[in-house]
Amino acid sequence: MSHESIADLEYRGRDNLESNVVRAIWDFLRRHDNLIRMETAVRLDRTPLEALSAQLIFEFGTNINLQIAKQMIGRMVRQIMQALGYEIERKSLRITRPCLFSAGATYRRKGQARNRSIRNAPSRTWLEGKGDPFNRWVDAQVRGPDGKPDVDLMEDLASRYGVKCPPRAAMRGEMRLYIGILLRPRVPSSEYRTSIPMRGGRR
Numbered sequence: 276m277s278h279e280s281i282a283d284l285e286y287r288g289r290d291n292l293e294s295n296v297v298r299a300i301w302d303f304l305r306r307h308d309n310l311i312r313m314e315t316a317v318r319l320d321r322t323p324l325e326a327l328s329a330q331l332i333f334e335f336g337t338n339i340n341l342q343i344a345k346q347m348i349g350r351m352v353r354q355i356m357q358a359l360g361y362e363i364e365r366k367s368l369r370i371t372r373p374c375l376f377s378a379g380a381t382y383r384r385k386g387q388a389r390n391r392s393i394r395n396a397p398s399r400t401w402l403e404g405k406g407d408p409f410n411r412w413v414d415a416q417v418r419g420p421d422g423k424p425d426v427d428l429m430e431d432l433a434s435r436y437g438v439k440c441p442p443r444a445a446m447r448g449e450m451r452l453y454i455g456i457l458l459r460p461r462v463p464s465s466e467y468r469t470s471i472p473m474r475g476g477r478r
Contacts, residue, residue, distance in 0.1 A: 276358045278310050284358055290347045292449065293441055297347070299456045303334055304351050310359070313352065317361065322379030323352050325370050332375060336410030338424065338451040340375060349379065356382050412467030413455055424451040436461045 276284070286301045303309065309330065313323035331339050331348070339345075353363070361382040369378050406414065416432050419425035424447040426440075433440045438457045441450055 276360065278307055278359075281305050281310060281355060281358060284355065286351060287354060288347065288350045290343070290350075292343060292347065293445075293453045295456055296344070296449075296453050300335070300344070300348060301351055303331070304348070304355060310355070313356065314359070317356075317382050320381065322368050322370065322376070322381050323356065324349060324376040324379035325372070325374055327352070328375040333407045333410075335452060336406040336414065336455050338448045338455070341446070341448045341452065343449070344452065345376060349376075353380065360385055409459055409462065409464075409467050410455060412462075413451075413458065417451060417454075423447060426450065429454055433458065 312326040316323045316326035362385050363380050364383040365381045367378045368381050417424050417428040430440050433454045
């Protein structure tokens with residue numbers, strides 16, 4: 276399957292995340308630039324998840340670090356790589372550089388000889404201060420004194436732009452991911468490129 280055909284590929288998974296979140300991440304992964312990142316990682320004997328990490332955080336903010344979201348991304352990447360003609364070489368390669376993921380599958384072209392030179396090594400994590408200006412703007416308004424997303428602040432910000440939050444039973448990280456995806460097309464770029472709001476929505 277070509278990169279152009281991937282645009283018509285439907286995700287086959289079933290996940291316990293809001294459908295808007297699933298669709299936004301699936302559309303993001305199928306972008307041409309991200310397909311190139313994934314295939315480049317394969318040529319370098321790395322996992323595609325490592326190549327996607329920084330862009331995922333930039334696009335969706337640090338709450339993409341939810342375990343349920345990362346597991347879904349792994350399944351999505353596997354489906355895309357298989358559609359592009361790859362098969363899994365190793366199910367879990369430890370990632371040594373600062374990354375959203377601690378490990379991920381590696382791939383090879385179907386019929387290609389297995390590369391036995393890959394080694395595992397200890398992993399590290401990094402997230403603090405990541406994300407594009409939009410996500411940093413949202414975080415500055417919805418994080419409470421403990422540094423975590425606050426439900427009341429998220430509901431207040433969402434309501435200002437006509438976005439309905441998911442039920443309060445949802446995890447706070449999932450709610451932050453959800454409202455970020457829905458707010459992005461509604462918030463004028465002038466809001467987050469020319470101001471630095473303080474926590475709680477005050478400027």
